[in-house]
Amino acid sequence: MEAIIGIGICVFMILPVSAYLLDKCLVLIKAGIIRDSIDMANLSLYDSMKMEDISSCTIGFDQEALMAIYKSILAENLKLDEDLNPLKGSLSDGPVYIRSIAIYLSGFPCSCPNGTVLKRPAVHSVVSVAFKPSLFSGLISDLTGLSLIDCPIHTDTELPVDN
DSSP states (O other), X not given: OHHHHHHHHIIIIIHHHHHHHHHHHHHHHHHHHXXXXXXXXXXXXXXGBOHHHHTTTOOOBOHHHHHHHXXXXXXXXXXXXXXXXXXXXXXXXXXXXXXXXXXXXXXSSEEOTTOOEEOSOEEEEEEEXXXXXOHHHHHHHHHHTOOOEEEEEEXXXXXXXXX
């Protein structure tokens, strides 16, 4: 009887909890790698600066160039196509959506929409990435009908501007 209770505890308590924790760790590792890719895409916005504004000690950005450069760098870093859908080998399991991009150049200290206090020029971005759950969470998501988990990733990248 004790052996059956011990096996039952392992099967119904220890294994699901450890599978859940392992799945959570895998998602956090993926999110960290994606956050680094978004950080690099944020820094790529330097290419959208208007050079004529820099000479007058102000910084301006071309909005169309900003979005085009950001999407292309993000797609390259995360292995996405031009519509931000995953290609083979992508960290994302579903479409990636750019929720917001904001560039803060003055009025410091200020707060981004997610509450981070910015003290220097920075790029704020929120990108939603879809993950397919695995292990125990994958079983639960199959039972509930949820195939992808949408994970918004907030990144604030300070721009190295020489004052």
